[in-house]
Amino acid sequence: xxxxxxxxxxxxxxxTTVYEQLTSxxxxxxxxxxxxxxxxxxxxxxxxxxxxxxxxLETKKRIPVxxxxxxxxxxxxxxxxxxxxxxxxxxxxxxxxxxxxxTLLAASGHQAESVLHQxxxxxxxxxxxxxxxxxxxxxxxxxxxxxxxSATDIIQEVAAGAKAIIAWGNCAxxxxxxxxxxxxxxxxxxSKIITGKPIVHVQGCxxxxxxxxxxxxxxxxxxxxxxxxxxxxxxxFYSRRVHDTCYRRPNYDAGLFVESFDDENARKGxxxxxxxxxxxxxxxxxxxxxxNGGVSFPIQSGHGCIGCxxxxxxxxxxxxxxxxxxxxxxIETTADKIGLVVGAATVVGAAGHAVLTNVRKHHEIGExxxxxxxxxxxxxxxxxxxxxxxxx
Amino acid sequence: xxxxxxxxxxSAYQRIYVWELPVRFYHWxxxxxxxxxxATGFLIANPPAIxxxxxxxxxxxxxxxxxxxxxxxxxxxxxFAFRIYWGFVGNKYANWKxxxxxxxxxxxxxxxxxxxxxxxxxxxxxxxxGHNALAYLTYFVMFLVFVFQVASxxxxxxxxSNAWFPQLFTWMxxxxxxxxxxxxxxxxxxxxxIIFTIIHVYLVFYHDYxxxxxxxxxxxxxxxxLPKKQPAGEGKSLFSGAxxxxxxxxxxxxxxx
Numbered sequence: 001x002x003x004x005x006x007x008x009x010x011x012x013x014x015x016t017t018v019y020e021q022l023t024s025x026x027x028x029x030x031x032x033x034x035x036x037x038x039x040x041x042x043x044x045x046x047x048x049x050x051x052x053x054x055x056x057l058e059t060k061k062r063i064p065v066x067x068x069x070x071x072x073x074x075x076x077x078x079x080x081x082x083x084x085x086x087x088x089x090x091x092x093x094x095x096x097x098x099x100x101x102x103t104l105l106a107a108s109g110h111q112a113e114s115v116l117h118q119x120x121x122x123x124x125x126x127x128x129x130x131x132x133x134x135x136x137x138x139x140x141x142x143x144x145x146x147x148x149x150s151a152t153d154i155i156q157e158v159a160a161g162a163k164a165i166i167a168w169g170n171c172a173x174x175x176x177x178x179x180x181x182x183x184x185x186x187x188x189x190x191s192k193i194i195t196g197k198p199i200v201h202v203q204g205c206x207x208x209x210x211x212x213x214x215x216x217x218x219x220x221x222x223x224x225x226x227x228x229x230x231x232x233x234x235x236x237f238y239s240r241r242v243h244d245t246c247y248r249r250p251n252y253d254a255g256l257f258v259e260s261f262d263d264e265n266a267r268k269g270x271x272x273x274x275x276x277x278x279x280x281x282x283x284x285x286x287x288x289x290x291x292n293g294g295v296s297f298p299i300q301s302g303h304g305c306i307g308c309x310x311x312x313x314x315x316x317x318x319x320x321x322x323x324x325x326x327x328x329x330x331i332e333t334t335a336d337k338i339g340l341v342v343g344a345a346t347v348v349g350a351a352g353h354a355v356l357t358n359v360r361k362h363h364e365i366g367e368x369x370x371x372x373x374x375x376x377x378x379x380x381x382x383x384x385x386x387x388x389x390x391x392x
Numbered sequence: 393x394x395x396x397x398x399x400x401x402x403s404a405y406q407r408i409y410v411w412e413l414p415v416r417f418y419h420w421x422x423x424x425x426x427x428x429x430x431a432t433g434f435l436i437a438n439p440p441a442i443x444x445x446x447x448x449x450x451x452x453x454x455x456x457x458x459x460x461x462x463x464x465x466x467x468x469x470x471x472f473a474f475r476i477y478w479g480f481v482g483n484k485y486a487n488w489k490x491x492x493x494x495x496x497x498x499x500x501x502x503x504x505x506x507x508x509x510x511x512x513x514x515x516x517x518x519x520x521x522g523h524n525a526l527a528y529l530t531y532f533v534m535f536l537v538f539v540f541q542v543a544s545x546x547x548x549x550x551x552x553s554n555a556w557f558p559q560l561f562t563w564m565x566x567x568x569x570x571x572x573x574x575x576x577x578x579x580x581x582x583x584x585x586i587i588f589t590i591i592h593v594y595l596v597f598y599h600d601y602x603x604x605x606x607x608x609x610x611x612x613x614x615x616x617x618l619p620k621k622q623p624a625g626e627g628k629s630l631f632s633g634a635x636x637x638x639x640x641x642x643x644x645x646x647x648x649x
Contacts, residue, residue, distance in 0.1 A: 174569075230562045231570065241551060241571075250448035253455035259441055274439065281571035283551070307572060316572040323437060324576055335576060336437075339583030346587050350594040353510075360512040361602050368604075 018220070019058040032057075042214045042289060043226075044236040056221035063220060064127040066119055066158055067101035070144050070151040071178050071187055072133030075206040076169040077103055083209030083293075099127070102146065113147050120161050128219065129162035131155065134171045134178055135193055136185035143185040155193055164225060165190060165199045166215060173201040173232075174311030181315050189311075191232065198225045201232040203284070205308035210289050211237045231311075233283065242305050243279035245287030248272070266302065276320040277304030284309040404620045408521055410485050411614040418475045419611055425468040426585050432461040433582055462549060469542050469557075472535075485522030491532040493525050501525035509598070519605075519618060527595075537584050544568070544578040 022032055033054060040049035069077075098104070099119040105112050119127060133151075136143035141150030159165060167190045170176035178187040191199050202215055215234055218226045226234040243249065251257070251271040258266045258275050273280065279287075282305050286297040298305055304320070307313040316324045323334045358365070411419075435457050442453070479488035493499045505526040507514045518524060523531070546557065547564035548571055568574040600608040606617045 230565050239551070244552070254446070254448040254451035255439055255442060255454035255457075256446065256448055256451070257439060257441060278572060281548075281575055283571075310570040310572055312569045312573065316569075316576075323579065324572065326576065326580065335580035335583065338580065339586065342583065343587050343590065346590045350590060354594070354598070356512055357598060357602060361515065364515060364517070364602055 016062065017058055017060060018062055021062070022057075039214060039217045042210050042236075043218055053217060053221050057217075060220060060223075064119060064123040065098050065130060066116065066127055066162070067098060067130040068132065068154065068158060069102045069146075070131065070133030070135050070155070070171070071185070072169065072171045072176075074103055074132065076132045076171075076212070077101075079206035079209050080212050083213065101130075116158070120158055124161040126163055127161070128164055128166065129158055130166045130168055131172045131190050132168045134175045134187040134189055136178075137188050137193075138184070138186035152193065155190065159194045159197055162197060164219070165194060165197050166219075167191065167199055167201050167232075168212065169207055170203060170205040170308060170311075170313070173203050176205055177314050180312070199232055200225060200228065200234060203231075203233050203238060203309035205313075207309070208237075208285055208289050208291060211285055229283070233309075237285045237289075238283040238309070240283065240285075240287075241280060242282045242284050242286050242299070243277075245285070246279055246299055247287070248299060261302075269302075272299060272302075272304040274322055275304045276318065276322055278307030278310070278313065278316070278319075279305040282307040282310050282313075405617045406620045407615045408618055409614055410483075410521055410616045411610055412483055412486065413614065414474070414478055415482060415486050416611055416614055418471055418478065421471050422468070422475075425464050425471065426589075428464040429461060429468060430582055430585060432457050432464065433579075436461060437579055465542070465545055465549075468538075469546075472538055472542070490522060490525075490528045491535070493529055498525040498528075502529060509595075517603075519603075521616065521618060534584075534588060537581055541578065541581050544574050544581070548574055548578065 019032065023029070033050070036054040036057065037050045040046075040053045043049070045052070100112070100116040102112075105115070107115060133144075135141070135151045135155055137152060141152040144151040146154060167173045171178070171187075172190045174189050175183070175187045178185060179189070191201070200215060202212055204211070211234075214237060215226065218234070218236070226236060229235050229238060231238075243252070246252075248269060248271050251269070252273055256265065256268075256270040258270045258272050260266070261275065271277070277299065279299060286305070287299075290297045290300070306319050307316065310316070318325065321334075323336060326333050326335055326338060435454075439454055439457075476488070478486055479491075484490075490498075493502050501518075501520075502525045504514070504516070504518060505524045508516055508518050509524075510526075520527075522528075543561045543564050547561040550558040550562045553559075564574055565571065568577055596608055600606070604617075606615065610616045
């Protein structure tokens, strides 16, 4: 933690590379290369990527980083710190120049705030801004204040000089639980407050530690933003649905579903689709990287995915129903219930209209005056003249 | 017996070729696609437990069901694209200009269809060779729902495909809050088709029953039977230039009296 103390640390960090820092802490070259290989595999790089990652970590100066915490539970930081791989936590604590973060900062009060100010002035346009948590905009931002300033003020000031922004977790990406209806504090994701800066959305509640590390290593290695999808998430980790990488997927295609959590199908490990599993609509790496060092992930332990890396996943509930409730129609009103009611009303309306038609259009229905059939067989001459196409 | 001699002349009928073969083909292929998409769509939303206690490797019915849904979606899209094309090259009843009541005569017709057929506060006979203006407008709304269903469906499908076409719609996802939110709306829009079909089939029967112009069979053969005399006001826009074919062709005009 000594590196987090101001002034001395800032200067020493300028001249060291990640590799120098690691070896000075007793990490062997072998372990370092293993980490590089593992990281490039996570990022989806080819075998030549290992060398690129290793070279970058050996030669490039560490990036100054400001890590802000707003409306959040710190589970993103926790996820990162509790990664099974020691070097992952080291990246956060040592390898990047974590100049300011409320949670891990040894300094406090004015001293801490001066570090922030120092960093954003000294490294203007160079530092990386990591944000954990959403920003409340209701009541002029009073719901989240640090050092007497609102989160809205802080983010605006710090983001102005940032090279790029990483939005950690669902809070920063889409507001998570505090933005769930009715969102009393107007919790707002970072991308709706800051414009004109590249923002990487590292989704999840929390994101997988290896994914967070992968994004940082990518920025360090290539010095540019990783390829992002339509929602700003790195494609390396969020291009596939949990469903597509799920080991239970063959059961889905075969139509083998768990019908209740205590049935025989659940014991056999069938697909949890009908138990409300959000795997088919959730983009994340849980099925491949998994959690806690690749030990397991929710579906492997018999519970459906709740879609924590998707925006407004709290409002897409209930978690154990396949079809979510529909907004604006009250709890438990699904699209099917709405459709059935409107459909039934339509049938009743059409039936009523049919009855009305027979009453109101009594004279229009059937034979009309002058039509050939009405003339009968005795006036067949008149009938044939009609068929012949009389013109007036 | 024939006490309506003067009006007999006015209710002579002629056959009018309204729905060209491509339009009829589009209609029935579209109906088939919607039927298949709705059925497979509901199965995707809530699959029945039809095979349990078996090994996944021996069965693929749900995967097949999804494949049919996606394949039918492609047919639906190209069929719809064809119909739009036909709105520019087809006959005047298929023309795209009919679908929006931008002209005053069309707007007036919408109002009178509401009065005569829906509210039934008037019995003034309405004769429309193609659709009436309100029906055209309804189909325009339906086309918008088509576009939404296609866009939302392919947006959700995009990540399962390497084809370029589905990738055109990925912009839908952020607007509707990702796959889960979009899936909800896609599901709800399915009900539009069901309700539309109820009303559509009812009104076809209604018009066939009340007016006797052969609306029901017109989507099979393309012909409608319409009174020969042009109704005042509306007749002009609807009949001018219509390919008139009378039967028998050789019959010469005769006076009824």
